[in-house]
Amino acid sequence: MTTSPAWMERPSPAGRTAKGVLLTLIVVSVLFPIYMVVLTSFSTQEAVTEAGGLVTRPGGLSLAAYRELFSGGVVTRAVLVSLGVTAVGTALSLVVTVLAAYGLSRTGSVLHRPILFMILLTFLFVPGMIPSYLVVSSLGLVDSYWSLILPTAVWAFNLVVMRAFFMNIPQEVTDSARIDGATEYTIMWRIVLPMSKGVIAVIGLFYAVGYWNAFFNAVLYINDNAKWPLQLVLRQYVLQGQSIYAGQGGVTTVGQALPPSLAIQMAIVVIALVPVLFIYPFVQKHFTKGVVIGAVKG
Amino acid sequence: MPSSRSKTGPAGDLTSPAGTGTTNDVPKRPVRASRKNAGRKNRSPLRARLRRDWPLLMMTLPAIALLVIFYYVPILGSVIAFQDYSPYVGIADSPWVGFSNFQWLMLDASFWDATINTLTIMVFQLIFYFPIPIMLAILLDSIMNRRVRLVVQSIVYMPHFFSWVLVVTLFQQMFGGAGLLSQVLRDNGFQGVDLMTNPDTFILLVTAETIWKDAGWGTIIFLAALAAINPHLYEAAAVDGATRWQRMLHITLPGLRPVIILLLILRLGDALNVGFEQFFLQRDAVGRDAAEVLDTFVYWRTLLTGEWSYGAAAGLVKGIVGLILIVIANKVAHRFGEQGIYKKS
Numbered sequence: 001m002t003t004s005p006a007w008m009e010r011p012s013p014a015g016r017t018a019k020g021v022l023l024t025l026i027v028v029s030v031l032f033p034i035y036m037v038v039l040t041s042f043s044t045q046e047a048v049t050e051a052g053g054l055v056t057r058p059g060g061l062s063l064a065a066y067r068e069l070f071s072g073g074v075v076t077r078a079v080l081v082s083l084g085v086t087a088v089g090t091a092l093s094l095v096v097t098v099l100a101a102y103g104l105s106r107t108g109s110v111l112h113r114p115i116l117f118m119i120l121l122t123f124l125f126v127p128g129m130i131p132s133y134l135v136v137s138s139l140g141l142v143d144s145y146w147s148l149i150l151p152t153a154v155w156a157f158n159l160v161v162m163r164a165f166f167m168n169i170p171q172e173v174t175d176s177a178r179i180d181g182a183t184e185y186t187i188m189w190r191i192v193l194p195m196s197k198g199v200i201a202v203i204g205l206f207y208a209v210g211y212w213n214a215f216f217n218a219v220l221y222i223n224d225n226a227k228w229p230l231q232l233v234l235r236q237y238v239l240q241g242q243s244i245y246a247g248q249g250g251v252t253t254v255g256q257a258l259p260p261s262l263a264i265q266m267a268i269v270v271i272a273l274v275p276v277l278f279i280y281p282f283v284q285k286h287f288t289k290g291v292v293i294g295a296v297k298g
Numbered sequence: 299m300p301s302s303r304s305k306t307g308p309a310g311d312l313t314s315p316a317g318t319g320t321t322n323d324v325p326k327r328p329v330r331a332s333r334k335n336a337g338r339k340n341r342s343p344l345r346a347r348l349r350r351d352w353p354l355l356m357m358t359l360p361a362i363a364l365l366v367i368f369y370y371v372p373i374l375g376s377v378i379a380f381q382d383y384s385p386y387v388g389i390a391d392s393p394w395v396g397f398s399n400f401q402w403l404m405l406d407a408s409f410w411d412a413t414i415n416t417l418t419i420m421v422f423q424l425i426f427y428f429p430i431p432i433m434l435a436i437l438l439d440s441i442m443n444r445r446v447r448l449v450v451q452s453i454v455y456m457p458h459f460f461s462w463v464l465v466v467t468l469f470q471q472m473f474g475g476a477g478l479l480s481q482v483l484r485d486n487g488f489q490g491v492d493l494m495t496n497p498d499t500f501i502l503l504v505t506a507e508t509i510w511k512d513a514g515w516g517t518i519i520f521l522a523a524l525a526a527i528n529p530h531l532y533e534a535a536a537v538d539g540a541t542r543w544q545r546m547l548h549i550t551l552p553g554l555r556p557v558i559i560l561l562l563i564l565r566l567g568d569a570l571n572v573g574f575e576q577f578f579l580q581r582d583a584v585g586r587d588a589a590e591v592l593d594t595f596v597y598w599r600t601l602l603t604g605e606w607s608y609g610a611a612a613g614l615v616k617g618i619v620g621l622i623l624i625v626i627a628n629k630v631a632h633r634f635g636e637q638g639i640y641k642k643s
Contacts, residue, residue: 005533037471054481095360118362118370127372130378134378150367184354234461235579239463273464284452287455
């Protein structure tokens with residue numbers, strides 16, 4: 001099991017125990033809040049009341065919270081908005097990033113340096129919020145879903161990582177295709193991309209998570225709360241505890257004006273969490289490649 | 299088109315197999331670079347190169363267009379900082395006011411409060427957040443069982459992918475007035491505490507949130523650097539009688555040095571951007587005094603009141619100070635013989 005090299009001194013029992021305890025604490029501190037949130041979202045109102053807050057021990061289980069949230073209304077719509085923005089945005093970002101990264105992967109090509117410089121400059125200077133807002137609004141994108149996609153469609157970091165990866169592909173491979181008369185597009189599609197599945201998966205995840213989690217763009221650019229993505233709904237109804245029914249067609253009975261029940265709030269949290277938890281394991285093994293190449297060669 | 303490619307493209311490349319063939323022992327990269335310079339820069343005229351490279355240029359076009367519209371145009375748009383801008387009049391016709399927006403800014407106590415908060419939080423996190431991924435990476439690296447290590451790694455990376463709204467919500471559920479901590483305290487006869495609205499402990503709270511969210515993810519780059527350290531160094535040191543601690547001090551830390559410096563610089567350059575969303579989300583609960591940072595200042599003080607030029611001035615000051623910080627940090631890195639984020643020019 002353990003593969004410590006022969007020259008290393010055997011760890012003392014005390015040291016090993018301390019390390020084990022520390023690691024367990026770290027792992028628990030990550031997993032425990034998630035566990036409680038998930039459990040509470042699946043709990044009956046009685047179980048929540050009995051626990052006096054978040055449920056730590058499984059009691060009465062029910063799907064009521066999810067049934068209510070997915071019966072239409074604010075959360076259903078917000079989930080659809082977020083899914084749509086994430087899907088369209090990730091696709092667009094990946095296409096633009098892959099093309100540009102490939103276009104810049106040949107050192108010495110025409111204008112290679114100035115273009116790269118243009119991209120790297122974005123690391124050094126951040127334009128202010130106000131001018132960015134003015135640009136988006138003068139393009140008429142306020143209250144358009146495109147305002148959640150286009151301003152953040154290219155991340156210089158992802159582009160640089162992708163380019164570094166493409167540059168690591170042996171030149172002999174692409175050269176031989178070129179001698180056979182392949183065009184750049186053919187080389188990219190048939191040779192470079194199939195060799196880069198891992199890095200594309202990682203960069204795709206970075207973009208997708210970015211779009212799914214995007215919050216401030218929506219605060220700035222989306223005034224119409226019928227178009228809110230999930231993160232804004234999460235803030236409104238869970239963090240600030242506002243009534244989920246307020247402002248929905250104006251029909252607010254006394255019961256509905258109350259903040260949503262804890263189970264429902266936690267169910268919204270889980271809905272915001274699930275897509276990330278779901279794709280994460282598939283991409284996770286490629287992480288080191290993506291991040292480290294970016295750092296070393298950027 | 300294909301015919302013209304076959305004339306120009308491969309012509310440059312056909313010389314390469316012969317070139318590389320004769321210099322088998324030379325490492326690949328330098329050869330490639332020198333061949334490039336010889337083949338591409340000197341021999342072929344610009345027009346031929348353009349004809350060969352235009353598909354590559356076209357590929358970069360969408361990215362360039364997006365960058366120009368959403369990055370470079372806003373930078374140019376920052377000129378409204380020197381105007382009394384009104385959206386109804388437009389940039390062209392708004393009156394120029396010189397530096398008066400900046401003068402007002404310098405006299406604005408709330409701007410200085412936000413600046414001081416930003417810098418305090420940055421320095422605090424530099425001291426109390428920055429070392430944690432390094433220590434965590436060394437701890438993870440010391441797990442000998444590969445499978446355990448992979449499991450722990452994937453768990454600690456995870457919170458990086460949660461949104462700030464989610465992280466703040468989770469912390470609220472743990473440490474807020476109705477959160478788990480208060481619940482447990484009350485069950486045991488103590489008073490509940492609400493750490494989410496306490497301005498005095500706010501800096502600890504945001505640092506804890508940052509650690510929870512990003513410390514695990516931050517280990518990746520250090521783990522890679524640790525893996526790159528030659529294991530023979532450890533073995534030789536151990537044979538020579540170096541203790542665990544000495545090996546850490548004289549092999550591990552020097553091995554991590556370039557990465558540590560690189561990340562310090564990145565952190566400095568990013569200093570004025572201390573987790574914008576994080577503060578935006580908690581500003582209402584904690585209050586302006588503790589949670590106002592430069593970005594939230596711009597948002598509340600100007601965007602919501604329509605004082606565009608004033609906000610643009612504040613944004614410009616922030617951008618320029620950030621740029622200066624990054625340049626200084628890089629100079630320092632070069633002085634210490636490290637690479638930094640851009641090379642010495």
